Amino acid sequence: MSEYAIEIEGLTKIYPPRLKAVDGLDLTVREGEIMALLGPNGAGKSSTIRILSTLSGFDSGRALVGGIDVDRDPEGVRHTIGVVAQKTGVDYFLTGRENMTLQGHLYRMKKADIRTRIEELARHFELEASLDQPVSTYSGGMTRKLDIATALIHRPRILFLDEPTLGLDIRSRKGLWSLIEDLNRNHGLTILLTTHYLEEADKLAHRVAIINNGRIRIVGSPEELKNSIHGDSVVVLFEEAGAQERDFAVLLKKQGIARETVFDGNHLHLYVEDGTASVPQIMAAAAAAGVQVQSLSLARPSLDDVFLKYTGSSMLDGGEEPQEKWWHQWAGKGGGNWKKWAAKWQESESTEETWQGNEWVDAQGRPKGNWGDDPQWQGNEWVDAEGRPRSDWSAAENKKRRGRSS
Amino acid sequence: MLADTWHLFHKYMIITLRMPLWSLFTLIQPLIWLIIFAQLFGHFVQADRYMDFMVPGILIMTVLFGSSWSGVSLLREISAGTVDKMLASPVSRVAIVLSRVLHSAVQVIAQAFIILVVAWLMGATISMNPIHVLLGMLLIFLLGIGFAALSNGFAITLQREEPLVMIGNLMTLPLMFFSSALVPERFMPDWIELISLINPITYAVEGVRAVLATPVDLTVFARGLGIMALFAAVTLAWAVTAFKSLRD
Known part of the structure; x- marks a missing residue:
């Protein structure tokens, strides 16, 4: 067996005629690690997961899941993986137990085996009390837990989680994080998850792959990524970023006050050696250059800074959930507006x-x-x-x- | 494949049985037609037993109304993510379509049976011979499969609920009136009669009529059954093909 649970080379997915949802994506996920695909909506995260879980075809490249070629043997891949999509796949009119039993049958498991597995999973996900209640009575967090439990019924080695905590409150989110961590640590599950929550990638993942416009920009542990931006991050807000402000940014770099400068709309992100020492310098330079600074803030680099550095835009912009997401995904065939x-x-x-x-x-x-x-x-x-x-x-x-x- | 179909069918049946009211709602429309048509056209047509003539037509109508919902619920399952969850599992693709269509057909049979009993209570002369009823139901079952498959196929090709519902409505009434479901052939203008010849509903209605009304005519029934079997097979094959090509 290879040391990689997932190997992706040059994966490209084109929605005809020319929209590249995934554009030459390369990524390897090691056996037993939690890898987070971090990127804004529409970056190609869900498309990638859909391809890896055999729900979607692709145009070129190669993808191996558990050493099995996704294109050549989708059936083999399906037995190896568990998939939790963004939209919950559980049936609201069935009870938790019925949902899991059906899923077990779909994986052709034996009845007795399904029964023991349900007990195991219900214990792990703390669903025992509500196992025989219809899912329509569950809270959002419980539904998500059931969704994950259902995806694990056939004991897959690899688990795909597409935005696992989307729309959950903070408490359920933290609860889910510890459950996911436990699945990985104590049950050896390899997990590939997508998220646009910086904190989620930071806390949960062993390694983070930053994805934008269908391509992986950089991969590394959250610490490595943040350390790749040396020193501190200063964000200066202008009324508007005109020529004067741009000259000012160039000046700061020339004078050695800032190591790197990136504009993001009217925000100027500066990466400096020592934040506290550089603030007065920046203000003095601004006054000298006659630039109006509206506000200035100082922080340790976050994954958003990493994202900004490698993609040129901040993730915090446009974090809204696109409507009709499923529709875009299904619109590839048979007419529609696509x-x-x-x-x-x-x-x-x-x-x-x-x-x-x-x-x-x-x-x-x-x-x-x-x-x-x-x-x-x-x-x-x-x-x-x-x-x-x-x-x-x-x-x-x-x-x-x-x-x-x- | 058969085991997969059974498990999924079982799921849909559980869901339906948990919401018996919903099934009853779809019964209201054919019941209203049954009453209105019997009262209204009964005097109009001047046929001595219009009620007897019309009941098979109403049964077929129940099937059309009932099975056109199957596609809508498929779209709901797609948008809810249930279909993705199934597709990510090794379950047979054919079984997904087959279980939906079977479920719809069984539901429709139950509804048709209720309508039949109501019509009988209203005084229609119906052959309640169990064998005749069973044969009639078999034909209705095939028709139900055919239209549920059509509905699922359209759902996949159209991918939106609104045009699907529109097509369902658009199809139902013309199909009924371009057949001898409600009006005997001798009252039809020639062009309608011509259309009715290529309308599968005509053969379904005549087949059902041939076993439920007296005198029983097994040749007409056999012709209806054969055409319905062909209809069901073709639409089902189309729906399965459409579903298999759904992978984007």
Whole structure:
């Protein structure tokens, strides 16, 4: 057996004609680890999970789950994995026990085996008392626990969790985290989870893979990732980020006050050696440059800073849940609006962002901050209400917008 | 595959039996038709026993109304994530469609039986010979499978609830009136009679009529049964193909 539970090479999934949901994704998950795919909505997390769990086909690349090729032997993969999708798959009109029994039958388990396994899982997930109640009486947290328990009925080695704590209150979320951790530590389950909660990736995962626009940007333990941003993070808010503010950022870097500078809308993120020492310097430089600073905050780098550094946009923007998500996923076949939206997408040029020197630049080598000045984008439908160019939106927002126009 | 079908069918039956009211609701419409048509058209048509003529038509109508819901509930299951959960398991894909369609057909049989009893209580002359009733129900069962399969197939191709419900409604009444379900052939204009010849409902109605009304005509019934078996097989094959190609 290979030491990797999951191996993905160059995985690409295209929604015709040209929308790349997953774009040359590479990732390996070790046997027995918890790996979090962290990224905004629409980054390609769910698509990746759907491909790995045989729910979705793909266009190129290779994916092995438990050493089995997803494309060649989907049946084999299905026996190896447990899947908890974002939408709960449990039946509300059935009791918890009935849900689990049915799932056991679908995996062709023996009756007696199903019975013992249900007892085991109910104990682990503290569902014993409500096992014979209909799921419609369960709380959100209980439903999610039942969903995970159901997915584990056939003793899979690998578990996929797509946004496991989405929509749960903090207490249920923490409870679920400890249960998931326990599954991994005491039962040796390899877990691949997706999340857009920074804290979840930070607390739960051994390693985090940052995903944006269908591609993995960086993989590492939360500590490694945060340490990759040295020192502290200072966020300066301007009224608006114009040419003067940009010159100011360049100046800070030139003077050695900031090691790296990244604009995110009107926020300027500065990465500095020592936060407390640099704040007065920054303020003095701002005064000298005649730049109005609205507010300034100082923090240890978080995973969001890591995200910003490797993707050029903050995850905290556009964290809204896209509507009709399932619809997009199912719309690939048989009509629907998908083709229309995909064609619309095609009209707008895909922009490749690259890190060049000290700024994010697009395919034409224009610095990111200037993209909005390009008349091509202005007055065009891809400019949003705040006048931000399309390139500033996260993929999730694009998806949301497309959904809204329907 | 058969075991998978059975387990899923079992699940759907549990759900239905937990909500008996819902099944009763779908009965209301055919019951209303039964009463209105018997009263209204009874005088109109001047046929001496219009009620006897009409009851098989109402039974078929019950089937159409009942089975067109199957696709709607499939869409609900897709959006709830239940279908994904099934697809991620090694369960047979054919069994998913088959169990849904069987469940719908069984439900429809139960409803048709209730309508039959009500009509009988209202004074319709119906052959209550158990063998005849059983044969009639067999035909209704096949028709139910066919229309449930159509409904599921449309659900998968359309992928939205609104057009699906619209198609269901759009199909039901013309199919009824372009057949001899409610009006005897001799009252039909030629063009309607022509359409009724290629309408599977015509054969279903005549088949049911041939066993439930006297005199019993087994040749007509056999023709209806054969056509219904073909209809069910074709629509089912279509629905299964549509479902299998669903993977995006």
